[in-house]
Amino acid sequence: MSDKPQTPTPLPAPATDPSAQTPRSLARAETERLILKAAEDVFAEYGFKGATTGKIADRAGIPKANLHYYFSTKEALYRQVVENIFQIWLDAANTFDDCDNPEEALTRYISAKMDISRQHPMGSKVWANEILHKAPVIQDYLETTLGEWTDTRIAVIERWIAEGRMAPIDPRSLLYMIWATTQHYADFNHQIHTLNNGEPLSDAQFERAKETVVAIILAGVGIRPAGLETKQNGGRA
Amino acid sequence: MSDKPQTPTPLPAPATDPSAQTPRSLARAETERLILKAAEDVFAEYGFKGATTGKIADRAGIPKANLHYYFSTKEALYRQVVENIFQIWLDAANTFDDCDNPEEALTRYISAKMDISRQHPMGSKVWANEILHKAPVIQDYLETTLGEWTDTRIAVIERWIAEGRMAPIDPRSLLYMIWATTQHYADFNHQIHTLNNGEPLSDAQFERAKETVVAIILAGVGIRPAGLETKQNGGRA
DNA sequence: ATGAAACCTGACCAAACGGTCAGGAAGACG
DNA sequence: CGTCTTCCTGACCGTTTGGTCAGGTTTCAT
Secondary structure, three states: OOOOOOOOOOOOOOOOOOOOOOOHHHHHHHHHHHHHHHHHHHHHHHHHHHOOHHHHHHHHOOOHHHHHHHOOOHHHHHHHHHHHHHHHHHHHHHHHOOOOOHHHHHHHHHHHHHHHHHHOHHHHHHHHHHHHOOOOOOHHHHHHHHHHHHHHHHHHHHHHHHOOOOOOOOHHHHHHHHHHHHHHHHHOHHHHHHHOOOOOOOHHHHHHHHHHHHHHHHHHOOOOOOOOOOOOOOOOO | OOOOOOOOOOOOOOOOOOOOOOOHHHHHHHHHHHHHHHHHHHHHHHHHHHOOHHHHHHHHOOOHHHHHHHOOOHHHHHHHHHHHHHHHHHHHHHHHOOOOOHHHHHHHHHHHHHHHHHHOHHHHHHHHHHHHOOOOOOHHHHHHHHHHHHHHHHHHHHHHHHOOOOOOOOHHHHHHHHHHHHHHHHHOHHHHHHHOOOOOOOHHHHHHHHHHHHHHHHHHOOOOOOOOOOOOOOOOO
């Protein structure tokens, strides 16, 4: 590996107050977190090539050489950023599995993905950039983890359709539609921002967008065809 | 200006056969087209920074210095590529206006945008890249042309809603959903390709996706097409 | 034919970038 | 205190890249 100068795992004390004394291992973790945050922002805004280690170091408030002390190469840093994002998405994806009710499962999944776009737009942008450029770093994730996740979810949707609980739409296209729409609010937030009179979406505007997306998709797949706003939430399983 | 060494507009003859003799002005136009096509591909695959004039020249089959004879700077070439794409989208946007029937207008618009994603995926990717990176080159387009187009279309949708021809959804969110979903098939085609067992979507698969997108959105906004066979509105789960 | 304009190209350059390195500062531990 | 390890940094280097330039070749009107 040699990405980092190895963690010696000293762990001298439980460190009751992380912000005051900052023992060695905590200071290291904190600095890594700082660099990763800066890297996420810069990679999102400029892409892999456009981002420079100098810019990332500046945003993290450290000299470039120090950044290379924590992450030996630009690519190692980038890969760590992408993996963090993928993990967040995988966690959110589990909201899909928590119940067997199509209405609730879809509502929760779409809401979770919209919330991630709101809270981690930079991560989504890095992912988008990576796919746009043919996934030179994360192709293996696409082929394994994402592929398996997609296949199992498609099976679930197909079962719901067979059981007459959804209209017979193409499940794969539905998933792509959900991904595309929810991530659009992160990846294209600059365009949305511009079209909103130069102001970022307010919380109320974003909630309305989220509700609209949920409403259109649920109605679109034949769930609760009439009720668009009548939030009456049936019993859970 | 000085982007090009100015077109002297000689136009020596009507040039009845463009492919044979290639008079001056035609050869120039042809070379420019070749460069622009190569540039679109390379910019789409590598982003603005990742693309190099050397790579573009290679793909166009000309020396780098010759490329700079036609386009003085990388940025001028990039801007030309982006403007071409925007024009294609604007043309497609007109399909929205050709009729006052929400079902037909939406169907035609979505279909047109899906077809563009199929036929000009590289252009869509360049646009996506530009928005991801905060539109450093085309911010003015967003603020003027795109903003005006969006506002007028929103007014049309609001009228349809007021006339009871559509469910009362948020028109802006609907437009974003259409953009996101249709462009997803271009911008994320590498991911789609990977999730399709490494094969690009066949024409049949793509047609099915297009129909699914149209069906979900039409049903989602409360328009009952003659299409979808099952699930007429009315049944509450 | 002939000269001018347009077109083409190998060789080159300055700037920017990723990454290295030698050496200094700061904490840990006896 | 001394010394060992970790952490930090200015200065530097080889490569890549956008763009230039001098000079050659082709086209075309006269």
